[in-house]
Amino acid sequence: MAIRQLPVVGRPTNPPDPPRKIAIEEHFIDPALVHPNYGDSFSGEFDQEGSSYGGFNPEFGAVVSARLNDLRDGRIEEMDAAGIDIAVLSHTIGGVEGIPDPAVAVSTARRVNDFLAAEVAGSGGRFAGFATIALQDVGAAVKELTRAVTDLGLCGVMVNGYSNLGADRLYLDEDRFEPFWAALEELQVPLYLHPRLPSRAVQEAVYRGHPELVGATWGFAPETATHVLRIVYGGVFDRHPEAKLILGHLGEMLPFFAWRIPACLRVQPLLAAHTQAPARLPVGQHLGDHQRELQRPGAHHHPARGGRRPHHVRQRLPLRHGH
Numbered sequence: 001m002a003i004r005q006l007p008v009v010g011r012p013t014n015p016p017d018p019p020r021k022i023a024i025e026e027h028f029i030d031p032a033l034v035h036p037n038y039g040d041s042f043s044g045e046f047d048q049e050g051s052s053y054g055g056f057n058p059e060f061g062a063v064v065s066a067r068l069n070d071l072r073d074g075r076i077e078e079m080d081a082a083g084i085d086i087a088v089l090s091h092t093i094g095g096v097e098g099i100p101d102p103a104v105a106v107s108t109a110r111r112v113n114d115f116l117a118a119e120v121a122g123s124g125g126r127f128a129g130f131a132t133i134a135l136q137d138v139g140a141a142v143k144e145l146t147r148a149v150t151d152l153g154l155c156g157v158m159v160n161g162y163s164n165l166g167a168d169r170l171y172l173d174e175d176r177f178e179p180f181w182a183a184l185e186e187l188q189v190p191l192y193l194h195p196r197l198p199s200r201a202v203q204e205a206v207y208r209g210h211p212e213l214v215g216a217t218w219g220f221a222p223e224t225a226t227h228v229l230r231i232v233y234g235g236v237f238d239r240h241p242e243a244k245l246i247l248g249h250l251g252e253m254l255p256f257f258a259w260r261i262p263a264c265l266r267v268q269p270l271l272a273a274h275t276q277a278p279a280r281l282p283v284g285q286h287l288g289d290h291q292r293e294l295q296r297p298g299a300h301h302h303p304a305r306g307g308r309r310p311h312h313v314r315q316r317l318p319l320r321h322g323h
Contacts, residue, residue, distance in 0.1 A: 020085035024130075024192070025248050027092035028119075029068040030112050068092055071119050076126055089116060090130040090158040093196050097135070100164040105134035109144055117152035130158040130192055136165045138176055142183045149187050156189040156246075161196025161227060169199055171227055173234030181240040190244035193227060195220035195252070225252040229261070235276030 067074070071089070079087055091112055099105040112132045120127045131148035133141040148154040162169045170176070172193075184191055197203070198219050207214045228247065237243060247254070265271060 018083060021083055022086045022088065023079070023084045024088040024246070025194070026087040026089050027068055028071055028089050028116070029065070029092050030095075030108070031069065031115065032111065071123075071127075076123075079126065086126060086128055088128045088130055088155065089119065090192065090194070091116075091132045091160075093160045093194065095160045096132055097160045097163045097196065099134070099136070100166050102134065102136040102140070102165065105136045105163075106140045106144070108132075109134040109141075113144065113148045113152060113154065117148075117154065120153065129154040130156045133157055133159070133180075135159065135163040135170060135172075135177065135180065138179055142179050145180070145183055145189075146187065149189055156192060157184075158192040158194050160194045161223060162199075171230050173230040173236055178239070181236055181243050184244070185240050185242040188242070190246050192246040192248075193224060195224040195249070198223045221249060221252045224249075225254050225257075228252065228254060233275040238276070 075087070079085075096105045096109045096112070099108060109132045113129075116129045116132075120129045129152075131145055131152075131154045133144050133148075135141045145157055148157070159172070162171050164170075172180075195216075197214055198206070202223075203211075203214055203219075207219065213219060224247070228245070231237070231245070265275070
């Protein structure tokens with residue numbers, strides 16, 4: 001008789017439940033949107049390729065759009081199948097960051113957060129949420145972040161790259177954002193810095209003729225990594241040591257450059273003099289507990305629903321008993 005399966009020696013009689021997951025890059029889209037992208041978040045070159053959705057072919061774009069708008073049956077079924085206990089929802093790009101009018105950006109952020117809070121409240125504990133804020137008006141952004149955390153129960157904030165203010169593009173190392181970093185410390189919630197496409201000027205100079213490289217294929221990572229390095233070497237974490245920053249996508253390549261960057265600054269003292277943080281220290285030491293690289297082997301991932309498992313966020317989430 002053929003032996004089809006060998007006995008398992010030492011198998012526990014009462015094995016523990018498999019570990020559950022918290023997925024923290026789980027996007028949705030503002031249902032009031034007329035077009036899926038605010039501002040100049042996507043390259044005009046993509047439109048010339050016959051697609052208005054970030055260069056995706058129309059069929060794939062339709063699938064992504066449907067998934068971004070699904071906050072009930074299909075999403076929760078997929079969470080169950082993947083062993084995901086809680087999804088931390090956040091607005092996809094392009095978000096309010098691409099709205100150059102501060103008043104419109106502020107009102108949009110408030111509407112998005114009210115919508116998200118209602119979805120979280122009605123999810124039976126399956127959803128949590130990262131707030132949307134309009135950093136075009138820092139004072140209003142701090143007020144909205146405080147409201148979102150203390151009144152709406154959201155567990156942090158996601159910022160999609162730089163913010164448009166008129167013709168300017170604002171990065172988070174700028175002095176105007178000091179109240180925002182102070183609010184993150186006071187509220188004890190993390191900032192998830194999510195990629196955004198580089199500006200049109202960069203696209204036209206660096207990626208001209210190669211729209212396939214602009215987005216998630218390549219352009220997201222250097223754009224976001226540069227933003228983080230501006231924060232680090234702008235001294236933000238030295239001034240706000242309790243601030244928490246989350247990065248996904250294998251740390252946006254920064255772990256692979258963690259030796260090279262400070263090594264170069266050590267032998268280029270004239271360049272190092274421009275930093276506001278000790279250039280002799282490794283990037284990882286600057287980031288310390290502030291940066292979490294959250295992509296783990298075997299993490300659950302869907303298009304437009306990236307699976308991530310946090311550490312310091314977990315204590316703020318309503319995990320169900322036994323998970």
